[in-house]
Amino acid sequence: MSDQEIVKHTKKAFGIWSNPNTPLWHKIKDFALEVFIIVFAVSLSIWFHNRAEHHNEQHQVRTFLLGLRQDIKGDITDVHEIQGFYRDYGVWYSYMSRFDKSIPPEPDSLKKALSMIAASASLAPHSSRFNGFLSAGKILNIESDSLTQHILSYYQEDLVAMKGSQEGWINLHNQLRNYLSDNVKTFGDDKAAWEVLTTPKAKYLTTTLVPWQQLLDRYQTVIDHGNLIIAEINEMYPDAK
DSSP: OOHHHHHHHHHHHHHGGGOTTSOHHHHHHHHHHHHHHHHHHHHHHHHHHHHHHHHHHHHHHHHHHHHHHHHHHHHHHHHHHHHHHHHHHHHHHHHHHTOBTTBOOOHHHHHHHHHHHHOOOOOOOOOHHHHHHHHTTOGGGOSOHHHHHHHHHIIIIIHHHHHHHHHHHHHHHHHHHHHHHHHOSSTTOHHHHHHHHTSHHHHHHHHHTSOOHHHHHHHHHHHHHHHHHHHHHHHHOGGGO
């Protein structure tokens, strides 16, 4: 019922009392009928409005979750690649931590080891979509409490913990780079770099840079929890796999 019809019935309800020729009981009956019509019309209008609003909210949720699924897939792909880098770091930093001034290294192995110091890898999560949805206050529109909790944990706990470990490792990595840059006598000379890497500080840094288990576990947590969220989204929208 339109607003005009509601106004019409409201006027009619109050106009009932102005007719002196209508019996009181008939006025009460007619008035009650008009009030019922108005209440029913308003309730029905509210129901349709709420239904339309809910439909729109869930359309936004679907768009968000399907986009988030792609974001998390991107994170997982990046982490798999980073895990490969860290496996190499483990091999080469273990190798460098054993450098001894009395045992010259094999030139090709030394060159490869030095190239690892020059390289770096870190995860930059795809989080702008999540941050935007969260800041807009729409995250609770997701009807699955389990999925909501997993998404919040992934972005606000798993990635934060991973970032902390990652930044700790990168800080040490940069310290080694800077130490080499400050102390090598001849830039571009692998042997000169090796001599610096045999010093106590360099050996401490190379030993510490063998990726620690906490860092590796936190990368794996991102993969495991990311796959869990993807599976829940797939279950929610089986038509959009």
